[in-house]
Amino acid sequence: xKKSGKAKAMSDVLDLTGAFNSPKHQHRVSSRxxxxxGSQILRIAGQIRALQSSGEAVCNLSVGDYSPQEFxxxxxxxxxxxxxxxxGHTNYPPAIGLPEMRDAVADYYAHYLGLRYPREGVxxxxxxxxxxxxxxxxxxxxxxxxxxxxPSWNTHYYVALCNATEVRVDSRPxxxxxxxxxxxxxxxxxxxxxxxxxxxxxTGTLFSEERxxxxxxxxxxxxxxxxxxxxxxxxxxxxxxxPITHGGxxxxxxxxxxxxxxxxxxxxxxxxxxxxxxxVRVGWGVGPSDVITGMSRYTSHSGSWAPKPAQIATTRFLxxxxxxxxxxxxxxxxxxxxxxxxxxxxQVLIDEGCPLRFVDPxxxxxxxxxxxxxxxxxxxxxxxxxxxxxRTYLLSHAGMGIVPFEAFGVKNALAWFRLSVGAVxxxxxxxxxxxxxxxxxxxx
Ligand SMILES: Cc1ncc(COP(=O)(O)O)c(C=O)c1O
Numbered sequence: 242x243k244k245s246g247k248a249k250a251m252s253d254v255l256d257l258t259g260a261f262n263s264p265k266h267q268h269r270v271s272s273r274x275x276x277x278x279g280s281q282i283l284r285i286a287g288q289i290r291a292l293q294s295s296g297e298a299v300c301n302l303s304v305g306d307y308s309p310q311e312f313x314x315x316x317x318x319x320x321x322x323x324x325x326x327x328x329g330h331t332n333y334p335p336a337i338g339l340p341e342m343r344d345a346v347a348d349y350y351a352h353y354l355g356l357r358y359p360r361e362g363v364x365x366x367x368x369x370x371x372x373x374x375x376x377x378x379x380x381x382x383x384x385x386x387x388x389x390x391x392p393s394w395n396t397h398y399y400v401a402l403c404n405a406t407e408v409r410v411d412s413r414p415x416x417x418x419x420x421x422x423x424x425x426x427x428x429x430x431x432x433x434x435x436x437x438x439x440x441x442x443x444t445g446t447l448f449s450e451e452r453x454x455x456x457x458x459x460x461x462x463x464x465x466x467x468x469x470x471x472x473x474x475x476x477x478x479x480x481x482x483x484p485i486t487h488g489g490x491x492x493x494x495x496x497x498x499x500x501x502x503x504x505x506x507x508x509x510x511x512x513x514x515x516x517x518x519x520x521v522r523v524g525w526g527v528g529p530s531d532v533i534t535g536m537s538r539y540t541s542h543s544g545s546w547a548p549k550p551a552q553i554a555t556t557r558f559l560x561x562x563x564x565x566x567x568x569x570x571x572x573x574x575x576x577x578x579x580x581x582x583x584x585x586x587x588q589v590l591i592d593e594g595c596p597l598r599f600v601d602p603x604x605x606x607x608x609x610x611x612x613x614x615x616x617x618x619x620x621x622x623x624x625x626x627x628x629x630x631x632r633t634y635l636l637s638h639a640g641m642g643i644v645p646f647e648a649f650g651v652k653n654a655l656a657w658f659r660l661s662v663g664a665v666x667x668x669x670x671x672x673x674x675x676x677x678x679x680x681x682x683x684x685x
Contacts, residue, residue, distance in 0.1 A: 265600035336541035338365025392649035442603025443659035
């Protein structure tokens with residue numbers, strides 16, 4: 242084949258493979274970078290892929306993502322994205338978000354959550370992650386205290402990225418692994434951010450009105466006590482799963498409970514989880530306009546705004562209330578059915594005497610499971626001493642991929658795991674149960 246005018250001949254290509262093998266200097270990345278670890282969940286996902294490619298049957302309950310085959314993105318959102326590209330919306334959007342997209346989010350919150358924010362209270366980002374990153378950077382000085390109730394999703398990485406100080410407060414199984422005012426009270430003094438998430442990842446549980454009210458009252462009391470120089474205690478309210486609540490439960494917000502909380506609350510949200518659109522990368526932060534303006538400096542310089550075609554598409558999609566209602570209903574019902582199937586299967590094993598216990602799923606795509614097999618011996622004579630041993634045994638002997646609560650910042654999470662139904666079929670769940678029964682029965 243004839244080469245184009247600009248293509249290099251093979252002999253002119255500088256081969257850099259191996260050029261980085263013996264670097265002279267040790268500190269090639271900053272100490273901050275060294276402190277931000279890679280995701281444990283991705284390591285588990287790698288092991289599962291390896292098993293699957295060797296032909297083993299694996300029920301992959303480890304991913305907090307949706308399989309497009311099992312939970313497809315709404316067709317309308319796909320068509321609107323294609324249309325936006327065809328219409329040529331391919332240049333830069335404003336870094337804070339297109340005005341029409343910011344208005345669309347404000348209308349969406351008014352319609353579904355009963356909260357009317359001005360355009361200035363909304364920043365549009367490439368998924369929900371940049372909201373957390375920008376918010377932390379916008380309000381934290383180095384060393385500032387962040388109270389992070391655990392188990393929690395990746396919040397601790399963002400604390401490290403800001404050189405802030407994290408205070409982890411472990412929540413209890415009997416509280417559905419959600420924080421309580423009593424558990425937090427001793428820690429909020431002097432803190433700048435309290436992280437809350439409902440419906441919870443990894444817990445799959447929701448704040449009740451009573452529980453969230455008590456926490457908001459504590460935040461308001463703390464803020465009323467502070468002098469202006471001290472700065473406020475903010476709440477990061479991560480509600481990326483808010484439309485997915487099960488058993489007729491209702492999602493509630495700090496601002497819906499107490500309008501005074503608006504000055505202190507930043508919502509983290511987007512289309513990733515609400516519409517099974519994790520790869521489309523549209524998220525938003527909603528909060529006090531001075532904080533949102535500060536946040537937009539970080540999204541601007543890190544270039545973490547949402548792609549313009551995706552913003553145009555999402556703006557049009559969110560405005561179609563019937564389509565959005567149907568999308569919410571389809572996804573919620575499908576997830577509730579899948580979680581119901583998983584719970585039922587596990588309950589059968591429990592009734593037979595298997596040492597398992599689970600927290601009833603109330604929202605999102607998760608079920609929290611306790612596998613009480615620590616101290617037991619595998620057929621190869623190995624004693625299961627910790628969650629990593631249990632996880633590895635269940636993966637290799639039951640083809641069950643799960644994530645231990647240590648991955649969500651809990652120090653003493655013995656026997657507790659997150660199960661996600663986002664990437665499994667009914668058949669995957671059904672065929673797991675006999676394998677799990679068999680693997681547990683082989684322990685002595
Ligand atoms: C609780 C929670 N917040 C935020 C995110 C980030 O969402 P996104 O993929 O839109 O960045 C996730 C993703 O798993 C999550 O579970």
